[in-house]
Amino acid sequence: MTENEIAYTTDLITDYAEVVIPLALPLNYTWAIPERLKEAAVVGCRVEVNLGKSKRYAGVIKRIHKKPPEFFEAKEIVNVLDAEPVVFDSQLQLWEWIAKYYMCTEGEVMAAALPAHFKLSSETILVFNEEAGEDFTELGNEAFLVAEALLLRKELKLTEVQQILDSTHVYPVVNYLIQQKICYVWESLKERYSPKKETYVLLSPAYTDEVALEQLLNTDKKLQRAEKQLELLLAYLHFQKTEGAITKSALLKKAGATEAQLKGLVDKGVLFLEKRAVDRIRFLPKEINVNFELSPAQAKALDEIRGILKEKDVCLLHGITSSGKTEIYIHLIEEQLRMGKQVLYLLPEIALTSQTIRRLQRHFGGHIGVYHSRFSQNERVEVWNKVKDGSLKIVLGARSSLFLPFQELGMIVCDEEHDTSYKQMEPAPRYHARDAAIYFASLFEDCKVVLGSATPSFESFSNAMHQKYGLVSLAERFGNLALPEIAIADTRRYRTKEFAGTILYPPLVESIHRALEHKTQVILFQNRRGYTPYQRCNTCGWVPQCKHCNVSLNYHKFYNKLVCHYCGTTYPPLVTCPSCGGHDFVQKQFGTERIEELLQELFPAAKIGRMDIDAVRGKHAHDQLIQTFEQQKLDILVGTQMVVKGLDFEYVSLVGIVDADGILSFPDFRVNERSFQLMEQVSGRAGRKHGTGQVMIQTAQPTHPVLLEVQQHDYQKLFNDEMPKRQQFGYPPYTRLIRLTFKNKIREVVQDAAAWFFNSLQNRYKDFIVGPSEPVINRVRNQYLMELLLKLPRSSKIIDSCKKEVLYNIALMHQEKRYRSVVVIPDVDPY
DNA sequence: AGCACGCCGACT
DNA sequence: GTCGGCGTGCTC
Ligand SMILES: [Zn+2]
Ligand SMILES: [Zn+2]
Numbered sequence A: 001m002t003e004n005e006i007a008y009t010t011d012l013i014t015d016y017a018e019v020v021i022p023l024a025l026p027l028n029y030t031w032a033i034p035e036r037l038k039e040a041a042v043v044g045c046r047v048e049v050n051l052g053k054s055k056r057y058a059g060v061i062k063r064i065h066k067k068p069p070e071f072f073e074a075k076e077i078v079n080v081l082d083a084e085p086v087v088f089d090s091q092l093q094l095w096e097w098i099a100k101y102y103m104c105t106e107g108e109v110m111a112a113a114l115p116a117h118f119k120l121s122s123e124t125i126l127v128f129n130e131e132a133g134e135d136f137t138e139l140g141n142e143a144f145l146v147a148e149a150l151l152l153r154k155e156l157k158l159t160e161v162q163q164i165l166d167s168t169h170v171y172p173v174v175n176y177l178i179q180q181k182i183c184y185v186w187e188s189l190k191e192r193y194s195p196k197k198e199t200y201v202l203l204s205p206a207y208t209d210e211v212a213l214e215q216l217l218n219t220d221k222k223l224q225r226a227e228k229q230l231e232l233l234l235a236y237l238h239f240q241k242t243e244g245a246i247t248k249s250a251l252l253k254k255a256g257a258t259e260a261q262l263k264g265l266v267d268k269g270v271l272f273l274e275k276r277a278v279d280r281i282r283f284l285p286k287e288i289n290v291n292f293e294l295s296p297a298q299a300k301a302l303d304e305i306r307g308i309l310k311e312k313d314v315c316l317l318h319g320i321t322s323s324g325k326t327e328i329y330i331h332l333i334e335e336q337l338r339m340g341k342q343v344l345y346l347l348p349e350i351a352l353t354s355q356t357i358r359r360l361q362r363h364f365g366g367h368i369g370v371y372h373s374r375f376s377q378n379e380r381v382e383v384w385n386k387v388k389d390g391s392l393k394i395v396l397g398a399r400s401s402l403f404l405p406f407q408e409l410g411m412i413v414c415d416e417e418h419d420t421s422y423k424q425m426e427p428a429p430r431y432h433a434r435d436a437a438i439y440f441a442s443l444f445e446d447c448k449v450v451l452g453s454a455t456p457s458f459e460s461f462s463n464a465m466h467q468k469y470g471l472v473s474l475a476e477r478f479g480n481l482a483l484p485e486i487a488i489a490d491t492r493r494y495r496t497k498e499f500a501g502t503i504l505y506p507p508l509v510e511s512i513h514r515a516l517e518h519k520t521q522v523i524l525f526q527n528r529r530g531y532t533p534y535q536r537c538n539t540c541g542w543v544p545q546c547k548h549c550n551v552s553l554n555y556h557k558f559y560n561k562l563v564c565h566y567c568g569t570t571y572p573p574l575v576t577c578p579s580c581g582g583h584d585f586v587q588k589q590f591g592t593e594r595i596e597e598l599l600q601e602l603f604p605a606a607k608i609g610r611m612d613i614d615a616v617r618g619k620h621a622h623d624q625l626i627q628t629f630e631q632q633k634l635d636i637l638v639g640t641q642m643v644v645k646g647l648d649f650e651y652v653s654l655v656g657i658v659d660a661d662g663i664l665s666f667p668d669f670r671v672n673e674r675s676f677q678l679m680e681q682v683s684g685r686a687g688r689k690h691g692t693g694q695v696m697i698q699t700a701q702p703t704h705p706v707l708l709e710v711q712q713h714d715y716q717k718l719f720n721d722e723m724p725k726r727q728q729f730g731y732p733p734y735t736r737l738i739r740l741t742f743k744n745k746i747r748e749v750v751q752d753a754a755a756w757f758f759n760s761l762q763n764r765y766k767d768f769i770v771g772p773s774e775p776v777i778n779r780v781r782n783q784y785l786m787e788l789l790l791k792l793p794r795s796s797k798i799i800d801s802c803k804k805e806v807l808y809n810i811a812l813m814h815q816e817k818r819y820r821s822v823v824v825i826p827d828v829d830p831y
Numbered sequence B: 001a002g003c004a005c006g007c008c009g010a011c012t
Numbered sequence C: 001g002t003c004g005g006c007g008t009g010c011t012c
Helices: A003-008 A089-101 A106-113 A141-153 A158-164 A167-179 A210-218 A227-243 A248-255 A259-267 A296-311 A325-338 A354-367 A377-388 A399-403 A433-442 A458-465 A506-517 A592-602 A621-630 A660-664 A671-683 A705-712 A715-728 A747-768 A796-815
Strands: A015-020 A029-033 A046-051 A055-065 A125-128 A155-157 A183-185 A197-203 A271-277 A314-319 A342-346 A368-371 A394-397 A409-415 A448-453 A470-474 A485-490 A521-525 A554-556 A561-563 A608-611 A636-639 A652-657 A694-699 A735-744 A769-773 A783-793 A823-828
Touching: A015 A046, A015 A106, A029 A046, A089 A106, A089 A399, A089 A433, A106 A399, A125 A141, A125 A158, A125 A167, A141 A155, A141 A158, A141 A167, A155 A158, A158 A167, A167 A183, A183 A377, A197 A227, A197 A248, A210 A227, A227 A248, A227 A259, A248 A259, A259 A271, A296 A314, A296 A325, A296 A448, A296 A470, A314 A325, A314 A458, A325 A342, A325 A354, A325 A409, A325 A448, A342 A399, A342 A433, A354 A368, A354 A394, A368 A377, A394 A399, A399 A433, A409 A433, A433 A448, A458 A470, A458 A715, A485 A506, A485 A705, A506 A521, A506 A592, A506 A652, A506 A694, A592 A608, A592 A636, A608 A621, A652 A671, A660 A671, A660 A694, A660 A705, A671 A694, A671 A705, A671 A715, A694 A705, A705 A715, A735 A747, A735 A796, A747 A769, A747 A783, A747 A796, A783 A796, A796 A823
Parallel strands: A314 A448, A314 A470, A342 A394, A342 A409, A368 A394, A409 A448, A485 A694, A521 A636, A521 A652, A608 A636, A652 A694
Antiparallel strands: A015 A029, A015 A055, A046 A055, A125 A155, A125 A183, A197 A271, A554 A561, A735 A783, A735 A823, A769 A783
């Protein structure tokens, strides 16, 4: 073949690309790679592809091969969008693993993994950045053309850029312009997140060199007659050295100085003020500053972890509240950093407060990036790129930061590993970030996982007991802080008429009085108002249980029956309490608002705050409320699970758990584990620095084993008590669960479909399948729901084949006319 | 996810 | 008679 002939055979396709597009397709589709894109089409790059008649998507190339598809004509890739891959092989492998394990599609994983802006479409709008100036002569030819157009028009659609440039060059040029900050991708107001700003104090550049500073302090006339200002300046220099950047409010508080004194220094040009966002990275110097001493207990734990990680991939750090796990992580992170490796530090979303962020910034400055759902898409892309090119070494992030393109990952820390927010519930991919992180780490040469918790999940703890993970315990509170005294207020003693309907009983009220008298603060905890109506004995707190499933029964008002929401068995309603003979059951539930009202009546002089989902709906309301409370502008804080996380309240002397019985009767097989975790963490908020704190638990079941275990802080006993029950009733960690939710408009149809499915799995999974049952909330967005639960033995062979069987049966069911539109949602390892 | 195709009710 | 409701199926 001559050169001429080659030139005429451009439509001869030899290469094909398997592409993941952000859709719930059961398998990946294949597109043909035209000759002109052969060079550019690389695995991990985004490509623009047509699907159907008129849709265009940005997908990611997963695989390139030379096998022409047999059963269809592959369309050509329209364009390659990236000059270099946006994801590495390890991301593609993670996507595939998650899709298989959690029974969803790779497209769904991709949609969750990539920042929305990577899913660029031709309708995307570019906005000119007014701060970019007007001089674009430094840019390349094509970028120059687009920049000029942007300067003129202020906004351009991607299709319009396409008209300016040769169509194959659009995306590389646009990416370049975004990187140069000449334009950014338009975001609707709703998406935009204005980072929380704080005023920082900085030394004027004129005095950053030692000599000038020396002169200022000793001989300069500027400060000779302003002793207080000099004092403040010295204090500033001290804090700057020990803590790095310092905020205005912190400086004034710590130095005991006034606004006027600071203003004096600012006016004289010695210091200046600057508003900065705490969770943004660019201002902080890239330094490593781990200069604190570990306690002997911490040092020992650190050594043990190091030793274990030489042999095992995962180490569980079981450290009681306030034992100082974070300091240990900081040392481990430092080691990775010094080896040039990256570190992912996972935290539950609500623990990711500016307090937590600043604490790590103090040690790692600009090496740290933050990634969470409140970030705008533009910011996510920025962090994404910096992780990919290795300029960010540490990412402090919530669940979804697992998808970032790390290249040289040395360690993943998963703090509060028991936290339920690591599991994504809606929509797919319903993955568990902790478990997926362990898989992800295995893709790297030498990447270790450290799980940390004061109250480990039974899954992790039993893995540690079976030597699958290493286990290190830290049983000593840092600085030997006293553990709070845990008092149990027995509400059965107040059963006379005058106490009917009481929410805050005398012992708790009295303790609050005392705390307020001592000018200390109080936290009251109340569980989120459950939508689960149940029958609970008003006298002894007893709640009927399902004899098959060992969970609390729900009360169905309409049918006047008790029903198990796992297996669907119904029971007659209670008339007489089998535990105490009482006859009084139904009770109204109350939330934090009601408690807040009551407190206002009881303590009219106290300043009371409320922290729950509703009260902190705004962007920074959560941070703000924490700060207000920390500054002792509130006396009592009433809250739900939110008060449990990321708080470090010094002046709290009393924590009250208003309704322990409500917590203990939650209809979930993990109730006891959860209750212990919750109460243990709530207790941790009491008496952290100033004397012994008190925790008061109101309950009608003062001898409930979990309460005693909380009182003794005895996790091991809880574990030993609970595990036999898990085994007996077939629950994790002895089994693996898959929950199937069926959805349809017509109630009878879902019910029948679930029954059909149950029957169809009967022959092979008879002993493992529970249900069908109607969930408590049986209708969501006009769709009725039904559930089946699979309790599978822990053999990956059985689990894998069962997953296949389930998918096969879904397809089979959809062939049945009546069930065609029944949607089945599998949830693997529901939490 | 879209979008076309197709099958039934009520409207100029 | 046709218009438009949405349930169903398909997209490399
Ligand atoms: Zn009773
Ligand atoms: Zn049951």
